Amino acid sequence: MTAGIDLGHQPQAQAIRSDEDVVRVRQLVRTVAVAVKLSLVDQTKVVTAASELARNTLVYGGGGTVEVTTVDNGRRQGVQIVFSDSGPGIPDLDLALTDGYTTGGGLGLGLSGARRLVDEFQIETSAETGTRVTVTKWSR
Numbered sequence: 001m002t003a004g005i006d007l008g009h010q011p012q013a014q015a016i017r018s019d020e021d022v023v024r025v026r027q028l029v030r031t032v033a034v035a036v037k038l039s040l041v042d043q044t045k046v047v048t049a050a051s052e053l054a055r056n057t058l059v060y061g062g063g064g065t066v067e068v069t070t071v072d073n074g075r076r077q078g079v080q081i082v083f084s085d086s087g088p089g090i091p092d093l094d095l096a097l098t099d100g101y102t103t104g105g106g107l108g109l110g111l112s113g114a115r116r117l118v119d120e121f122q123i124e125t126s127a128e129t130g131t132r133v134t135v136t137k138w139s140r
């Protein structure tokens with residue numbers, strides 16, 4: 001056992017039902033990103049991605065939850081974030097990931113931008129089960 005901060009690897013869950021919750025998601029992701037020693041630039045990237053995904057969960061998913069977990073692949077530490085909602089799902093993922101595509105009068109840059117800001121990006125979505133977006137950012 002080495003001395004230092006116990007990162008735990010226990011997921012920290014947070015509901016996403018309001019704008020205030022989106023702010024809390026940003027704060028939670030920032031705290032965990034600092035704990036796994038991401039650079040300041042990478043902290044900001046993953047917080048920005050999380051903010052966009054949390055907003056989508058709220059606006060299009062009708063609210064949902066986020067789980068933030070520290071991960072360790074033996075070489076690097078990272079932060080993994082899972083956004084889940086029980087909304088209508090995304091009918092055409094390729095389209096939704098296209099820069100500028102929006103059904104809600106936004107800029108259509110949230111999903112595509114978030115994908116570019118993280119190291120791993122995965123979406124599972126269906127009309128029956130809603131949408132789950134998983135992102136991971138590793139320390140360098």
Ligand SMILES: Nc1ncnc2c1ncn2[C@@H]1O[C@H](COP(=O)(O)OP(=O)(O)OP(=O)(O)O)[C@@H](O)[C@H]1O
Binds near residue numbers: 088096102108
């Ligand atoms: N959780 C979700 N559930 C259902 N549809 C979603 C979800 N997230 C995204 N979408 C769909 O994907 C589209 C693109 O999302 P994206 O975040 O890129 O753009 P936006 O939210 O419309 O605008 P912006 O994020 O730039 O303000 C959305 O307009 C919406 O149709």
Ligand SMILES: [Mg+2]
Binds near residue numbers: 056
């Ligand atoms: Mg968006």
